[in-house]
Amino acid sequence: MNVTDATLLVKIEGGRPAAFLRASEAGIVGGTNTEFVVWSGGAAVKFNTVDTADLLPGAVTVNGITCKTAFQLYVERVREKTLAEWSAICGVPVATIQKLGNELAAAGRKGCVTMYRGSVQHTNGTYTGMAILSLNTLMGNYNWKGGLSFGGGGWSTSYSGAPYSQNTVPGGVTESGVQLTRVKSKYEISTEYANKVAAGQNPYPARRPWFPLAGHYNYQEIFPSIEDEYPYPVKALILYWHGMPYAAPSARATFERVMNARVNGDYKLPLVVAIDIAMGEATAWADYVLPDTTYFERWSVVGLTPTTINKASPVRQPVVGTVNPANGDYVGVLPQARIMEDIFIGLGNAMHAIDPSVPKPPWRNAWDYWGKAIANLAAQSGGPGTEAVLARGGRFEDHTEAYDGARLRHRFGGRIYFFSEKLATKHHPMTGEWFDGLPKYEPICDLLGRPVAEQDQGFPLELISYKMSWHSQMHTCRYPWLMSIQAENFMEMNPVDATARGLRTGDRARLVSASAPEGVEGLVRVTSTVAPGVVAVSHHFGHWEMSSRPGRVNGVQTAFDASRRAGVNANLVMRADPVLPNVTLQDVVGGSSSFYDTRVEVEKVA
Amino acid sequence: MPKVGWIIDLTKCIGCHACYVACKAENRTPLRTDWRTVIMRESGTFPAVKREFISLSCHHCDQPACLKSCPTGAITKRADGVVLIDQSKCNGCRYCTFACPYGAPRIDTDTGKVSKCTMCVHRLDAGLIPACAATCLTGAITFVPDFTGTTGARPADMHDPALTKPNIKFVMPS
Numbered sequence A: 001m002n003v004t005d006a007t008l009l010v011k012i013e014g015g016r017p018a019a020f021l022r023a024s025e026a027g028i029v030g031g032t033n034t035e036f037v038v039w040s041g042g043a044a045v046k047f048n049t050v051d052t053a054d055l056l057p058g059a060v061t062v063n064g065i066t067c068k069t070a071f072q073l074y075v076e077r078v079r080e081k082t083l084a085e086w087s088a089i090c091g092v093p094v095a096t097i098q099k100l101g102n103e104l105a106a107a108g109r110k111g112c113v114t115m116y117r118g119s120v121q122h123t124n125g126t127y128t129g130m131a132i133l134s135l136n137t138l139m140g141n142y143n144w145k146g147g148l149s150f151g152g153g154g155w156s157t158s159y160s161g162a163p164y165s166q167n168t169v170p171g172g173v174t175e176s177g178v179q180l181t182r183v184k185s186k187y188e189i190s191t192e193y194a195n196k197v198a199a200g201q202n203p204y205p206a207r208r209p210w211f212p213l214a215g216h217y218n219y220q221e222i223f224p225s226i227e228d229e230y231p232y233p234v235k236a237l238i239l240y241w242h243g244m245p246y247a248a249p250s251a252r253a254t255f256e257r258v259m260n261a262r263v264n265g266d267y268k269l270p271l272v273v274a275i276d277i278a279m280g281e282a283t284a285w286a287d288y289v290l291p292d293t294t295y296f297e298r299w300s301v302v303g304l305t306p307t308t309i310n311k312a313s314p315v316r317q318p319v320v321g322t323v324n325p326a327n328g329d330y331v332g333v334l335p336q337a338r339i340m341e342d343i344f345i346g347l348g349n350a351m352h353a354i355d356p357s358v359p360k361p362p363w364r365n366a367w368d369y370w371g372k373a374i375a376n377l378a379a380q381s382g383g384p385g386t387e388a389v390l391a392r393g394g395r396f397e398d399h400t401e402a403y404d405g406a407r408l409r410h411r412f413g414g415r416i417y418f419f420s421e422k423l424a425t426k427h428h429p430m431t432g433e434w435f436d437g438l439p440k441y442e443p444i445c446d447l448l449g450r451p452v453a454e455q456d457q458g459f460p461l462e463l464i465s466y467k468m469s470w471h472s473q474m475h476t477c478r479y480p481w482l483m484s485i486q487a488e489n490f491m492e493m494n495p496v497d498a499t500a501r502g503l504r505t506g507d508r509a510r511l512v513s514a515s516a517p518e519g520v521e522g523l524v525r526v527t528s529t530v531a532p533g534v535v536a537v538s539h540h541f542g543h544w545e546m547s548s549r550p551g552r553v554n555g556v557q558t559a560f561d562a563s564r565r566a567g568v569n570a571n572l573v574m575r576a577d578p579v580l581p582n583v584t585l586q587d588v589v590g591g592s593s594s595f596y597d598t599r600v601e602v603e604k605v606a
Numbered sequence B: 001m002p003k004v005g006w007i008i009d010l011t012k013c014i015g016c017h018a019c020y021v022a023c024k025a026e027n028r029t030p031l032r033t034d035w036r037t038v039i040m041r042e043s044g045t046f047p048a049v050k051r052e053f054i055s056l057s058c059h060h061c062d063q064p065a066c067l068k069s070c071p072t073g074a075i076t077k078r079a080d081g082v083v084l085i086d087q088s089k090c091n092g093c094r095y096c097t098f099a100c101p102y103g104a105p106r107i108d109t110d111t112g113k114v115s116k117c118t119m120c121v122h123r124l125d126a127g128l129i130p131a132c133a134a135t136c137l138t139g140a141i142t143f144v145p146d147f148t149g150t151t152g153a154r155p156a157d158m159h160d161p162a163l164t165k166p167n168i169k170f171v172m173p174s
Helices: A070-078 A083-090 A094-110 A125-139 A191-198 A219-228 A252-260 A340-354 A366-379 A386-392 A480-485 A495-500 B018-027 B065-069 B095-099 B131-135
Strands: A009-013 A016-020 A037-040 A043-046 A060-062 A065-069 A236-240 A271-276 A288-291 A312-316 A394-396 A461-466 A490-493 A508-513 A516-526 A534-538 A598-604 B005-009 B037-045 B048-056 B075-077 B083-085 B141-144 B168-171
Touching (some): A065 A070, A083 A094, A094 A125, A219 A252, A312 A366, A312 A386, A366 A386, A386 A394, A480 B018, B018 B037, B065 B083
Parallel strands (some): A236 A271, A461 A534, A490 A516
Antiparallel strands (some): A009 A016, A037 A043, A508 A516, A508 A598, B005 B141, B037 B048, B075 B083
């Protein structure tokens, strides 16, 4: 069983749940500021001194501080609206919600609610994700067979006592400072904030959002931040497999402005180097393009998602090209293409030759790095060794190891929270309001917390994108066999909406939004698989580069395939933020782009 | 001698087209000459809407209409039931493309002749199963080396199996 925060007391400050009460604040003798507090037997006690504590004691006062349990706060949040009101927001009938609730409850620990992009890549995605996960907490299904899995994980390529330390670079630099996209940094540590406070100004909003809690790189902020030189200008950019103007919502115009922008006659971004397998939408603008190898031509250790409940470390290795058995030098199918690691090692050696103070890379080639990484995972915990791992394409736990009776063998061991103190103790960087530590519903908002729907009157349809089962993201447009299954994509609409607009399958139409009035033009497909009020566009088509048009190398026209350009890309229509129009709508807590919050109209093209 | 056939499980097919791509990769057919295809169709009204995926190639019929229609003797049926078109004898008249009730014979866009699913005879003869069945992620395509019985339940609108006695069965959704 996992521990939750359900009975832990949370301080109510200024009418909001602010943080967990600590034993030191509760006036408990010997209490420290790391010990949580519960309400038991009509008194506040340290959480680890009692077997039972009150779940729903209402508001209690401890040492003059008003507190509620995390579960009390959760229940109050849920009951802020009636079931009918929640139903009206989500469009799912009350009876359906009740039926699903009953089914879930009947399933016990074998029931599970999961999520992927569709439910959480919205401006309110973090709070929605917290709400979804809380259902699992109520079910108590964490780490149980059929319940929520944290994944089996894999073996490590780097650990204490490993045979090799391939990640160590003698004399190498380490990263420091604030990232360009301001992930993992608080606005309140910035000079901008300090200056505004010193000048007696309201420090909010920040010029651009900061993302103290975003764990992943918030891709969509890279080029807008370069454009705004915020928090600093950028002089060089190395892109690897990077297709942002195609792959991120509402990104193309900003990207192309940045590529063309000049400051005092010089380019604002003077140097762009791309390592890519194709002349992609970003790569086509690079000053230097270094041809990459395909996934058939390189080594890597592939991480698995939590859907794999066994421990596994898949290993990729070249299956074409030639590996020199003596030293691991690899030559791919195309003579100029190089594995990324070989490119970086080559650059490092060249820099060292010019300036000996630059440390020489400690690896001979990509295999020198990956061979050691693979040897480490192959040796960990009495492993089978590199040869066996390469022969099997990785190291895999036996499938019978997945379960321990009714429970998963690989478990999450930490506390599970209804209330996120991490969240409740951070400010929204634009509005200055505290974030909410509890799951909540909020409408789709811009960066100043203003609902977008009210600003998008006249665009009655919702735009979603999805992936077809035979394509992946943006690169598969280069595979003629896949493109021959379906030559282009469609704006897919329910018959109700199509009829209202006089549209039939095969009609040409324009998809427009408030921030993209010029829109994109493509074909309509009428289908009942799309809900009324929704336009669905698959995300693989609608390229404008990818060698879909001729280029020139040394004055010679290059080969091209116009079929790669077919179809529409919904990202070009997705909503720019009304507050900062050079970036898409985004989740300012988790840092994700919003992919599903654009309201659109579909207009027939005569 | 046992005869070959297919079992196509419509409850397992997810419409991923891996079989289609496996066929292209194995047989290197021209871009628009598709020996295996996946029919995708839908029925109903939102939210009670269903999608149907049906992966089809040649059924290697007991009484192949294509064979009967061929004026050049290019189409033959092997002892194990595999129906083949000899490309050196095909004159591209396309009679078989009209005769087959299932659309299996395909115009070869490179040669102007007609070709179709060979059930990967080169693989069968090497002790392997056809590329589509070997590739199918969900087990929706089963190659049967000793097919018995008749088609039975079949997708809506499929022609009457009595016409050619195809060696294919379907597992239909209940």
